[in-house]
Amino acid sequence: MDLRPASARPGEQQVTTADAFRDVYGTSPDGTWAAPGRVNLIGEHTDYNDGFVMPFALPHTAIASVARRDDGLLRLHSGQAEGGVVEVRLDGEPAKGWAAYPAGVVWALRDAGHAVGGADIHYDSTVPTGAGLSSSAALEIVTALALNDLYDLGLQRWQLARLCQRAENVYVGAPTGIMDQTASACCTAGHALYLDTRDLSQHQIPFDLAARGLRLLVVDTQVKHAHSEGEYGKRRRGCEDAAAALGVDALRDVPYEGLDEALARLEDEEQRRLVRHVVTEDQRVERVVALLEADDVRAIGPVLTEGHTSLRDDFRVSCPELDLVVATANDAGALGARMTGGGFGGSAIILVDDASADKIADAVTAAFASGGFREPRVFVAVPSAGAVRLE
Ligand code: ADP
Numbered sequence: 285m286d287l288r289p290a291s292a293r294p295g296e297q298q299v300t301t302a303d304a305f306r307d308v309y310g311t312s313p314d315g316t317w318a319a320p321g322r323v324n325l326i327g328e329h330t331d332y333n334d335g336f337v338m339p340f341a342l343p344h345t346a347i348a349s350v351a352r353r354d355d356g357l358l359r360l361h362s363g364q365a366e367g368g369v370v371e372v373r374l375d376g377e378p379a380k381g382w383a384a385y386p387a388g389v390v391w392a393l394r395d396a397g398h399a400v401g402g403a404d405i406h407y408d409s410t411v412p413t414g415a416g417l418s419s420s421a422a423l424e425i426v427t428a429l430a431l432n433d434l435y436d437l438g439l440q441r442w443q444l445a446r447l448c449q450r451a452e453n454v455y456v457g458a459p460t461g462i463m464d465q466t467a468s469a470c471c472t473a474g475h476a477l478y479l480d481t482r483d484l485s486q487h488q489i490p491f492d493l494a495a496r497g498l499r500l501l502v503v504d505t506q507v508k509h510a511h512s513e514g515e516y517g518k519r520r521r522g523c524e525d526a527a528a529a530l531g532v533d534a535l536r537d538v539p540y541e542g543l544d545e546a547l548a549r550l551e552d553e554e555q556r557r558l559v560r561h562v563v564t565e566d567q568r569v570e571r572v573v574a575l576l577e578a579d580d581v582r583a584i585g586p587v588l589t590e591g592h593t594s595l596r597d598d599f600r601v602s603c604p605e606l607d608l609v610v611a612t613a614n615d616a617g618a619l620g621a622r623m624t625g626g627g628f629g630g631s632a633i634i635l636v637d638d639a640s641a642d643k644i645a646d647a648v649t650a651a652f653a654s655g656g657f658r659e660p661r662v663f664v665a666v667p668s669a670g671a672v673r674l675e
């Protein structure tokens with residue numbers, strides 16, 4: 285198995301993206317921007333509970349070449365989407381399909397009072413779509429950053445993230461939290477982003493795996509179970525109901541030390557499971573932060589696996605493919621493993637020693653083959669830079 289660190293070849297991709305813009309629109313772009321996908325190290329389904337998350341950026345990026353236009357027209361084209369150029373009139377019908385993500389960003393900016401008059405955009409992304417690696421946030425953030433620059437809006441990155449979340453929640457209609465957009469906008473190379481999703485305060489935590497002889501493998505199971513969106517909404521509503529039943533604003537307000545008492549006050553077993561996951565998961569984020577700050581990277585492995593067990597048994601958002609990755613990896617000598625992202629398919633992460641990376645990746649691939657599952661895509665994730673203007 286080829287386990288070289290994944291590279292999105294930004295330099296090369298940048299030239300291709302600007303050239304493709306010229307082919308599509310017959311003019312030159314005003315600039316080119318990049319925004320990465322992300323992996324969440326720990327803190328799953330906590331972001332819509334005002335809790336803690338800890339993503340880092342992938343080397344895989346969405347690149348956008350953009351030209352400003354001020355006639356109320358938005359033209360969108362993607363190297364990864366069928367159907368050619370999509371035209372959206374800013375005062376007309378909302379966009380559908382993939383174009384809703386970038387059109388939603390323009391809508392959110394304008395709705396917040398920012399004078400964005402239109403744009404021509406060509407996208408080219410190496411972030412796998414629908415793999416739980418946040419291709420949607422990469423697309424949104426690259427759009428927001430480009431428009432922020434071209435229209436001189438002066439917005440800060442956390443503000444761009446908020447607006448992109450609003451685009452995805454309201455315009456696209458996906459009730460997601462703030463983690464993905466903040467990760468794409470604010471991560472820095474060699475660090476994981478410890479984010480408090482209540483007030484968006486952030487700490488960059490050094491996360492240099494190579495220096496410790498470790499690697500983080502990402503396993504994209506290449507499955508997305510059809511019921512994932514409905515189940516996500518159900519979990520989110522369940523958490524809100526549980527918070528209301530406990531008389532708190534959000535589950536983040538249930539302290540870990542008060543968990544047993546809170547559980548005893550809930551009658552509904554379903555709610556108890558949701559609360560137990562969210563409260564213990566917030567505590568796992570804090571444990572991982574403490575371990576990384578103490579430079580004890582290996583020790584985060586078991587915490588990752590605990591997180592998976594909680595997502596599987598209490599929050600119940602895993603699936604056979606993700607469980608198989610985690611069980612196989614741990615049996616084969618991984619330091620720890622968990623599903624990452626919303627669940628019901630998508631990706632898992634595995635923390636491994638350099639020396640056993642190939643063996644563990646091969647074991648996972650072999651287990652998928654004998655389980656009759658589609659071959660997974662395995663790559664090494666290197667904590668990479670957040671969104672940036674390239675030219
Ligand atoms: P994830 O964010 O985990 O990859 P989502 O379902 O949230 O999964 O977002 C995936 C959707 O984002 C795609 O179905 C598509 O509509 C849109 N998208 C992402 N990247 C691109 C791209 N390069 N070109 C066109 N659409 C894209």
Ligand code: MG
Nearest residue numbers: 418419420421
């Ligand atoms: Mg997404």
